[in-house]
Amino acid sequence: MSFNPKHILGIKDLSAEEINFILDTADSFKEINTRQIKKVPTLRGKTVVNLFFEASTRTRTSFEIAGKRLSADTVNISASSSSVVKGETLEDTAKNIQAMHPDIIVMRHSASGSCQYLADRLDCSVINAGDGMHEHPSQALLDAFTIREHKGSVEGLTVAIIGDITHSRVVRSDIYCLAKLGARVRLAGPGTMLPPGIEKLGCEVFNNLEDAIRDADVVMMLRIQRERQGAPLIPSVREYARFFGLNGNKMELAKEDAIVMHPGPINRGVELGSIIADGPQNVILNQVENGVAVRMALLYLVAGGEKLQENC
C-alpha cells in the first residue's frame, strides 16, 4: 500500500489501513531518533512552517524536531490570537506565508475547523496540530503507536479516557483512531464535561471513573484546565480530583498490566496523583518520544513518501 495524503486534517476520514500504514512508517523512523547522528536527508529542500496560534511546548517542539531530523527547513511562527484583533484574517496570514512557498504548514488554532479552512484555501499541504475542540490527529496517532508498542496491538483492548471530554480535541481523535483499530473506548467525566452525542463517535460513556477503568488495558487521563474551576463546569479542582482524579489505589480496578497515558501537560495532584504519574504503569514519556517518530511519518507521507526517495 502507499498513502500520500495532501493534508492530515483529522482521523475521522482515515481508514484503519491508512492509520496502520502511518504507524508502520513511524516504526521505521523511530530508530533514527536514537542514532548518534540523528538526521537523514529525506526532506532536504522542503520547508515546513509551524504556525501556532495557541501556546504549545510539546507539539510544536515535536513537529520541529521531526522536521529537522528529516532535514526539512523548519520555521516556527507563534502568532498570538491577537493578530485577529490587529485585523489580519487567518486567510490573509496564511496566504502571506504561502507566498514564501512552504511545502507544509503545521497549524494549531483555537477555532474548530480552522485547518479545514486553511486546506480549502491554500495550495500547500496542511497538517492539523490541534484545531479548537475538533481534532488533534498526531496526538491520537502517537497514542495508538504507544499502545501498540506496549500491548502488541490495539485490537480488542479496552481504553478508558477520563476528564473534560467536551473541550478535548484529543478525545475526538482518539475515539476515531482507537475505535477504527478495534479497541473498546470508554469515557468518563462529570456531566458538565460530557458533550451530547459523543457516543455516536464510537464509544461508551460512564459517569464515574471507577466503572470506566474497571478491567481496562489502558487508562488515559486528560488535563483538566484550571481556568474551568469556578466556571459553571466544576466547583473546584479539589472536588474534581476526588471524583475524577486517578490517584490512591484506583488503578487496582484496571487490569494488572494496564498502562497509564496522558497527552500532557499533567497537573500533578489533580487528574493524576504523583504516585501514578511516576509509577511503573505510566508511559507518558514514551508518548512524547513516539510523538517525534509519528510526526516524522506524517511529514514524510504528506511530502510525498516513497516518491521522495525516487527523486533522491
Place this chain on the structure above:
Amino acid sequence: MKILIKSGRVVDPANKLDKKLDIMVIDGKIAELAANIDPGDAEVINAAGLIITPGLIDMHTHLRDPGYEYKEDIISGTCAAAAGGVTSLACMPNTSPVNDNLAVTQYIITKAQEQGSANVFPIGSITKGMNGEILAEMGELKEGGCVGFSDDGLPVINGEMMRRGLEYANTFGVPIFTHAEDLSLVAGGSMNEGPVATELGLKGIPWVAEDAVTARDIMLAELTGAHLHVCHVSTKGSVELVRHAKARGVRVTCEATPHHFMLTDAAVRGYDANFKMNPPLRSQEDVDAVRAGLADGTIDAIATDHAPHHIDEKNVEFAIAMNGVVGLETLLPLTLRLVTEKVFDLSTAIALLTCQPAKILGIDRGTLSVGAVADITLINPNKEWTVVAEELHSKSKNTSFDGQTMRGYAVRTILAGKTVFER
C-alpha cells in the same frame, strides 16, 4: 393605465380563490376578475401556464439601511425582493442608528417609496437603542408607519421590560415580534447543540435557549392580552408551545424560515459559515416539527430572516463568522418545494406568503380583491434553475443554497400595477 393579465391560474387564498381567470388592473388597482375579459385598450400580459398570486410578503428581513449599506441597502434589498416575487416586506430595526425614532422610520419609508422596488414596512425597536432599558416611542413610530416592534437579533432579557413592551404596543394595536433567545444558555455557542456540534468541536446552542424565552413571552402575552408574534421558530418545543398557546386562545402568531424547514445542522459539516445563522440550523426532528406546524396552521407565515453579510464577515473561522443568510430570492421555490413534498397544498403555501403575514402586520396587502392595490406576482411553478450566489440581486451573497437546483420562480413582479421585475 390598464393591464390585462390573461389566462393565468389565480390563487388568492384570502378570497378562497383558485381558478383560471383574467385580471384587469386599472390605475394600479385590481378592477375586475373574470373569465375572458375583453382587453379593450389594455396592455395584455399572457399568463397561460402561470400562477397568479397576490404580491408575496416577507415579514422578516434586514435591509441594513441606514448604517450597513456595504451589506445591503433599501434599493438592493427591494430589488432582491422583486426578483423573488416579493412586493412587500417588513424590515427589522437593527440598523445604525437603530429604528427607534421617527426620523429613521421616515428615512426608510421615503427612500423605499422613491427608490425601492417593493413596499417597505418598518418594524421599530421595542427599546431605545435595542438596549433593553427604555421603551421606544412606539406611538409616534406607529403613526410614522411602523407595523410592529422588535429588538430582533437581541432578546429582551428583562421579563418586566418585555411585559411592558407588550402592554404598551397593545395600546396602539400593534404586535411585538420576539426574538426568543436566552443568551445565558447560548453561552457563546455557534451552532445547534447535538451530535454534529460534538463531532465538529463547536460549542452548541441547546434548544432550551429558544424554548425558555418562547414560553416566557407566550405567558406574558397571556398575562397582558397583547399580540405576540414569535420570530423564526426553529425547534420542536417552540412549535408545540405556540400550538398549545393558540389552543388556549392566547394572541400568538409565529413564522418559520425556509432554511429551518429545509436544512439540518448536518449542513454545518465543512464549517461553511453560510450555514451559520441565529437561531441555528437544528435537528431533523425539529425540521419535521416546523413542517408539521406549517401543515396544521400553527405557523402563520413563512419569512426569510433575510440577513445580508459581507463576504469578509463570512469568510472566516466558523465560530467568529456573523450569523445570518440571505433568503429573498429563494423564498418562493423553497416554499413551493413543500407543495411538491405534500407538506401543504398550493393555496396554503400562498396564504403563508400573502394574506396571513398581511394580517399579522395589519397591512392592506396580500389579496387580489377588487379594489385592492395591484401588487401581483406571476409565477412559473415548474421552471428549474440553479442558484448562483454571485448572480443574486442582493449586495451580499451569503446564501445556504448556492449551486442548488430550484423549481419555480417569479417571472414578473407587479407593484401597484407597475412591473418592477421581469425575467
